[in-house]
Amino acid sequence: MSTPYFWAQPFRYMRYAAHQHPALFWSVVIGAQGPLIFLGGVVARKKFGWERPTIPLSYPVPNRPRRIPAGYDD
Numbered sequence: 001m002s003t004p005y006f007w008a009q010p011f012r013y014m015r016y017a018a019h020q021h022p023a024l025f026w027s028v029v030i031g032a033q034g035p036l037i038f039l040g041g042v043v044a045r046k047k048f049g050w051e052r053p054t055i056p057l058s059y060p061v062p063n064r065p066r067r068i069p070a071g072y073d074d
Contacts, residue, residue: 004012017025 004016006013014025
């Protein structure tokens, strides 16, 4: 059996690569899923109406005078 070429027979080449070079083949398969999962997550969030929570931009300061701690002077 000769080595199949990807553009001529893609499924046969993928089967060949999975048997002959499994680490390279599966790393490409798993790596290709990253952008698909990212885009799928964005679409799913919009479809289900989920919105990101707002990030607080300031710390809430209490409405009272500041109490200075005593007894910690050098």
